[in-house]
Amino acid sequence: MNFLQTFHSRFRPLHYLLVGALLCDCxxxxxxxxxxxxxxxxxxxxxxxxxxxxxxxxxAPVDQVYKVSIQLRRRFDKAYVYSPVRVFGxxxxxxxxxxxxxxxxxxxxxxxxxxxxEDCFFDVGVEEGGAAPSGISTYxxxxxxxxxxxxxxxxxxxxxxxxxxxxxxxxxxxxPPGRP
Numbered sequence: 001m002n003f004l005q006t007f008h009s010r011f012r013p014l015h016y017l018l019v020g021a022l023l024c025d026c027x028x029x030x031x032x033x034x035x036x037x038x039x040x041x042x043x044x045x046x047x048x049x050x051x052x053x054x055x056x057x058x059x060a061p062v063d064q065v066y067k068v069s070i071q072l073r074r075r076f077d078k079a080y081v082y083s084p085v086r087v088f089g090x091x092x093x094x095x096x097x098x099x100x101x102x103x104x105x106x107x108x109x110x111x112x113x114x115x116x117x118e119d120c121f122f123d124v125g126v127e128e129g130g131a132a133p134s135g136i137s138t139y140x141x142x143x144x145x146x147x148x149x150x151x152x153x154x155x156x157x158x159x160x161x162x163x164x165x166x167x168x169x170x171x172x173x174x175x176p177p178g179r180p
Contacts, residue, residue, distance in 0.1 A: 037128060043121075060128075067126070070125070103124075
């Protein structure tokens, strides 16, 4: 039996497990199960003098970053839409998913007299395709770890019983005397 036949026969269950894990990781499983795209939930805001603090949660897979934008709208005037300009915080093209996101808007620069009505609310837009974080992809690390682990596992399992045990180490001490 050659090496590949031995390897294949010993690790057949492991092959099925690895192929299944790879398929689940590569296929867009969330979309197959009907999950929606990224969304902003629990959106609210507080006015602190000349500053508005907008808070929200991004419900989406955490291994990506998202493009977040905000718009000021009014409940009783559906045509009213204003995109704030001077905003800071969890807004822009590289916002990770999670809870407790905050955006700060300096209201006095754009609306010196305060918000344009009592019926204002904020629409937080979350889109896929934000700027990717720098560094090596997670898939590269996982693949590299699997290759190393598989090589070590194959070497250990294939070396058992395939030759003489460890060689005796020569010693500088003389042999003990025999027992009576």
